[in-house]
Amino acid sequence: MIAIKDNIAEVELQISSACQQAHRNTAEVTLLAVSKTKPMSMIEQAYEAGQRNFGESYVQEAIEKITALQDKTDICWHFIGPIQTNKTKLIAKNFSWVHSIDRAKVAIRLNEHRFGQDTPLNICLQVNISGEESKSGVSVNELPALLNTIAECENLSLRGLMAIPEKNASQASFTCMQNLFISIQKQYPSVDTLSMGMSADMQFAINAGSTMVRIGSAIFGIRAHK
Ligand SMILES: *Cc1c(COP(=O)(O)O)cnc(C)c1O
Secondary structure, rough: OHHHHHHHHHHHHHHHHHHHHHOOOHHHHEEEOOOOOHHHHHHHHHHHHOEEEEEOOOHHHHHHHHHHHHOOOOOEEEOHHHHHHHHHHHHHHOOOEEEEEOHHHHHHHHHHHOOOOOEEEEEEEEEEOOOOOOOOOOOOOOOHHHHHHOOOOOOOEEEEEEEEOOOOHHHHHHHHHHHHHHHHHOOOOOOEEEEEEOOOOOOHHHOOOHHHHHOOOHHOOOOOOO
16 A cells, blocks of 8 residues: 555655755645545545645546545645636636636636635636647736736636646746746735646756645556546
């Protein structure tokens, strides 16, 4: 059996060591445990170990888990996968956070479907920082227009930016995200989250001010497929 608790402790150690190297306080970086494709029992083990933030990428699968674990009211569910507009209702009604918004249409739909809920939906805009054509994410050029749209959405709370830099990206890509983050933070006081960093690039991300790292396989084991 995989010792989820030990894996989380190990990842937390890596986070604090990266923070130390970057001369940052460990408390500034939140661990988002990416549980996509992994069974409920593993999420429960992580929960028992104190983990509260979980990331999911597939709507149907996620909602089964969210429904089954609804008694654990302190779990915070983050949607981090690509968003089809026909899934925006389910996402808006079931998640606390969405990290992967990259176009106005999706933002507007999420805003409509969040209407009437106690809290706004926390959102990060996904930026295609490496400019890869195959990757999702808003381009840096189109970001200001998307920010203007979000500002009109009263059921969305803009929390920050998210990025998945290309494999083997240099520190410069991460620093570029940091600069964008700092500049929108000046414009929008609600912005406090830079969702950036996975196992392989955690040090670069934390050097560049990441406040949330998204880690899956190092906690739950490698995924067989998807
Ligand atoms: C799957 C996923 C992760 C985690 O990836 P691992 O390689 O399992 O750590 C992080 N971010 C996003 C957006 C993902 O889809």
